[in-house]
């Protein structure tokens with residue numbers, strides 16, 4: 028059982044990383060072999076629309092045809108039983124780098140020639156022949172109510188595609204993250220640091236626990252799906 032954790036934050040030790048690290052610990056506890064990828068260490072761009080993956084008799088088998096730094100990561104995702112992607116929210120969406128990654132991850136396993144599932148009668152547009160539990164973990168500066176009002180609906184798009192392609196997905200948020208080690212150096216509205224500190228000390232540990240449970244649950248789900 029292999030679980031892969033993708034950090035779509037440029038910061039290697041901050042909130043997104045910490046949430047992913049906990050999810051990874053949970054996955055390990057459930058018996059998975061785990062791997063952690065910091066996307067910002069890789070030199071790559073998004074889908075180039077070459078359509079090599081959509082050719083008749085394409086030999087790509089779900090793998091993006093572009094041969095660059097990202098290729099080994101994408102190969103690993105094809106062999107993974109669990110995929111977790113973490114990203115900060117930047118301008119109401121996941122980071123551009125994580126988005127470029129997701130284009131390269133998902134487009135090659137999406138077919139333009141969907142088949143009808145004889146049991147359900149539904150069109151199936153995923154090339155994958157098994158359910159792979161996936162999750163998105165988002166970290167935000169906004170409080171929960173603001174996030175719900177302003178951008179959580181937009182991020183449902185990721186949920187839709189992950190569910191369509193991999194068959195199972197979950198979403199976890201942590202809000203109002205602590206952004207700096209020393210707030211006194213930054214030009215910031217009064218009172219913000221206090222709110223963020225309270226959040227960091229009281230809520231963030233609970234969210235880390237949720238991340239741990241998420242990682243564990245996804246591996247357990249993968250075991251169930253593979254039985």
Ligand SMILES: Cc1cc2nc3c(=O)[nH]c(=O)nc-3n(C[C@H](O)[C@H](O)[C@H](O)COP(=O)(O)O)c2cc1C
Nearest residue numbers: 036041042043115116117118119166167168169204
């Ligand atoms: C370029 C940029 C844009 C951001 N845009 C938003 C936003 O639209 N909504 C939000 O809630 N937080 C926003 N934030 C705050 C981050 O989402 C938040 O600090 C996040 O937890 C950072 O993740 P990290 O700790 O892994 O670096 C933004 C931060 C940056 C740097």
